[in-house]
Amino acid sequence: MGIKKLNIDLIGRLLERILSLNILFKDYILSNKNVQKINGPVKVTEYDFVFVSENKNRWIFIRIEDFFTYQKLIIWVNQKIDKKPINFDVQGYFISELDLKNIKQKMIFKAKTEIELEKIIEGIFKFIVNNSDEKLKGIFEGKIWIDTPFDWGDYK
DSSP, rough: OOOOSOHHHHHHHHHHHHHHHHHGGGTOEEEEEEEEESSSSSSHHHHHHHHETTTEEEEEEEEEOOOOEEEEEEEEESSSSSSOOSOEHHHHHHHSOOOOOOOOHHHHEEEOSSHHHHHHHHHHHHHHHHHOOOOHHHHHHHHHOOOOOOOOTTTO
16 A cells, blocks of 8 residues: 555654654754655655754755555755765664664565554654664764765776
């Protein structure tokens, strides 16, 4: 079934409520939202949200990719002023710096209803808050920044 029947305003309100529950994200305000349907070998609907904190000089990009049978959550952070060329990937930080590879399984989920979606995303943000180290908390709070190295892969 997927979450395709939910509208972007509903998901935006859901995310606003979830972020307001967590001390690290209380100051972030929804500033932009967009929905895009991508037709290809696999049909994907992308729900994009940007939350901005003026006080913390940060914005958080949250994307929910709906593949109809499952969804994937992506969370990036960047500075509002003096924006960095590469967004800070929260999942990547959990894997490379905190050695918490189970975040991959948390970021891919199946939600068929608004209630399921809300519970799952609320759980993901609780996991992030509860498992963040001081550096990651400092990034969300606007106290520090860590430049993310770009992985060129096999390109030379």
